[in-house]
Amino acid sequence: MNNIALGKYIPLNSFVHKLDPRTKIIAMMFLLVAIFIPVGFTGYGIIGVFLIIALILSKLSFSFVWQSFKPTLFMLVFLLAINMFIIKTGDILLTIGTFNLYSGAVIQTVYIVLRLLLMIVITTMLTATTKPLDLTMGLEDLLSPLAKLNVPTHDIAMMISLALRFIPTLLEEAQRILKAQASRGVDMESGSFKEKIQAILSLIVPLFVSSFQKADDLADAMEARGYVVGAKRVRYKQLKFTFSDFITLVAVIGILVGLILLKVL
Amino acid sequence: MSKAIEVKNLKYRYSDDSLTIDDISFSIEKGSYTTIIGHNGSGKSTIAKLLLGLLEKQSGSILIDGIELNYENLDQIRNKIGIVFQNPDNQFIGSTVRDDIAFGLENHCVEREKMDPIIESFAKKVNMTDFLESEPTKLSGGQKQRVAIASVLAMDLKIIVFDEATSMLDPTGKREINRLIKELHEENEITIISITHDIEEVAQSDNVLVIDNGRLAMSGSPEKVFSKEKVMVKMKLDIPFVYKLGNSLRAKGVKVSNTLDLERMADEVCQYILKK
Numbered sequence: 001m002n003n004i005a006l007g008k009y010i011p012l013n014s015f016v017h018k019l020d021p022r023t024k025i026i027a028m029m030f031l032l033v034a035i036f037i038p039v040g041f042t043g044y045g046i047i048g049v050f051l052i053i054a055l056i057l058s059k060l061s062f063s064f065v066w067q068s069f070k071p072t073l074f075m076l077v078f079l080l081a082i083n084m085f086i087i088k089t090g091d092i093l094l095t096i097g098t099f100n101l102y103s104g105a106v107i108q109t110v111y112i113v114l115r116l117l118l119m120i121v122i123t124t125m126l127t128a129t130t131k132p133l134d135l136t137m138g139l140e141d142l143l144s145p146l147a148k149l150n151v152p153t154h155d156i157a158m159m160i161s162l163a164l165r166f167i168p169t170l171l172e173e174a175q176r177i178l179k180a181q182a183s184r185g186v187d188m189e190s191g192s193f194k195e196k197i198q199a200i201l202s203l204i205v206p207l208f209v210s211s212f213q214k215a216d217d218l219a220d221a222m223e224a225r226g227y228v229v230g231a232k233r234v235r236y237k238q239l240k241f242t243f244s245d246f247i248t249l250v251a252v253i254g255i256l257v258g259l260i261l262l263k264v265l
Numbered sequence: 266m267s268k269a270i271e272v273k274n275l276k277y278r279y280s281d282d283s284l285t286i287d288d289i290s291f292s293i294e295k296g297s298y299t300t301i302i303g304h305n306g307s308g309k310s311t312i313a314k315l316l317l318g319l320l321e322k323q324s325g326s327i328l329i330d331g332i333e334l335n336y337e338n339l340d341q342i343r344n345k346i347g348i349v350f351q352n353p354d355n356q357f358i359g360s361t362v363r364d365d366i367a368f369g370l371e372n373h374c375v376e377r378e379k380m381d382p383i384i385e386s387f388a389k390k391v392n393m394t395d396f397l398e399s400e401p402t403k404l405s406g407g408q409k410q411r412v413a414i415a416s417v418l419a420m421d422l423k424i425i426v427f428d429e430a431t432s433m434l435d436p437t438g439k440r441e442i443n444r445l446i447k448e449l450h451e452e453n454e455i456t457i458i459s460i461t462h463d464i465e466e467v468a469q470s471d472n473v474l475v476i477d478n479g480r481l482a483m484s485g486s487p488e489k490v491f492s493k494e495k496v497m498v499k500m501k502l503d504i505p506f507v508y509k510l511g512n513s514l515r516a517k518g519v520k521v522s523n524t525l526d527l528e529r530m531a532d533e534v535c536q537y538i539l540k541k
Contacts, residue, residue: 133360161360162358164360165358165359165401168402169354169402214352214354214355217352217355218356220350221348221355221356222358222368224319224347224348225343225347225358225368225372225417226340226344226369226372226420227368228340228372231372233371233372234370234371234374234375234376234377234380235377236364236367236370236371236377236380237364238377
């Protein structure tokens with residue numbers, strides 16, 4: 001579980017880590033839009049340079065980003081294979097028997113690879129440099145206009161942050177149950193498929209029961225400390241929009257507008 | 266002294282048919298330290314939840330600091346009474362110690378600028394200043410319970426209920442928490458109600474309520490309650506060793522006083538032997 005780089009927070013102290021989560025979410029959305037403006041390699045080049053600068057500023061290692069990119073490699077080979085047979089534009093690069101490889105197929109595949117690579121770098125940078133809770137808080141703030149439409153943004157944010165808070169606790173619990181069941185002779189590793197399913201059930205059922213117990217206790221604890229669903233409360237943690245946020249947003253908007261102009265002109 | 270809590274003819278039943286709380290009445294003095302004991306399933310924790318309004322009473326009345334508890338004034342009640350539960354994990358709401366202490370303050374709409382000093386002073390009180398940014402998984406059970414206590418204290422309450430707050434802790438954690446409770450009681454004017462199985466803790470309280478089968482079986486000072494050894498054993502409750510010893514000695518005609526102090530007991534026994 002630990003080698004999955006996608007979505008994992010890396011605690012470092014960098015320029016990007018210190019940015020307001022709201023800035024990072026907005027920047028991510030703008031950049032994702034920018035990727036889909038078809039201006040060819042110039043566009044990818046501009047976004048790429050920006051991301052490399054950001055990556056250096058974030059102090060994340062290139063190998064970390066590469067790790068999150070690896071799972072998609074298989075898909076890319078698959079895409080190339082399909083493109084080779086379907087796209088028949090551009091010059092013929094190679095002829096094997098009756099099969100012709102067109103330059104259009106190669107260029108299209110490279111486009112897809114680049115787009116995916118850029119998207120993965122962007123999202124990885126967001127999740128790797130922002131604590132899940134800060135991300136929730138940023139989302140809550142950005143969604144706050146929806147509260148006027150009676151969307152319970154506070155409650156949703158509270159639910160997400162509680163879920164995040166209880167992930168390690170539930171993992172611990174699962175490990176404890178696993179050990180307890182193993183000591184009673186449950187074999188999780190070997191056996192037929194059917195036996196494995198049964199073994200997993202012996203983990204899931206107690207885990208469910210204890211989760212409900214925990215939820216009950218937690219609700220009592222929250223209520224006892226004065227939490228009322230939907231009531232007005234003061235938020236302790238505040239997000240701060242600083243000068244570096246301003247610069248980042250200007251840069252991102254600059255890229256987006258620039259690419260649109262390139263396309264139009 | 267006025268009463269912190271007055272309970273009259275309280276009754277409660279869960280969905281099954283027998284009464285979990287069967288006509289209980291008691292009152293607790295302001296600033297006192299009361300322990301509630303009783304074997305498992307006697308209804309102790311139900312009483313705690315009823316006092317906090319987490320369960321709705323079916324009949325009878327509960328007065329908290331002179332205010333009758335009902336569903337309209339729950340927020341007012343919860344400005345006066347707080348609770349520390351048994352399971353350290355399930356009452357840790359924030360993602361760090363700092364956030365957890367802030368949670369109650371957020372609910373009570375304390376001004377943001379005032380939160381930091383409050384959080385820091387109560388973290389200091391429970392000796393958790395070095396762990397303010399720590400996540401709950403990195404803390405021991407005793408540390409988590411201390412955070413829970415700080416969170417409750419930060420809300421500036423008059424009455425704190427401890428619902429078997431030490432029962433899931435190791436002996437060191439248990440001793441720490443017991444010492445902290447005693448300190449709080451002595452330094453501040455906080456009324457403490459502690460539901461417990463820990464006989465040593467009962468001995469340090471002012472007042473004991475013994476609950477058996479949903480009824481109030483006995484109440485009074487620890488000395489008074491412990492002197493009724495036979496009744497206690499019948500209710501599957503233990504009494505401290507010194508008391509057992511004293512009771513057996515008196516039964517044999519040795520005149521020793523009703524004390525919890527082992528040293529004193531030893532002195533008295535020695536004196537008795539010398540006089541003989």
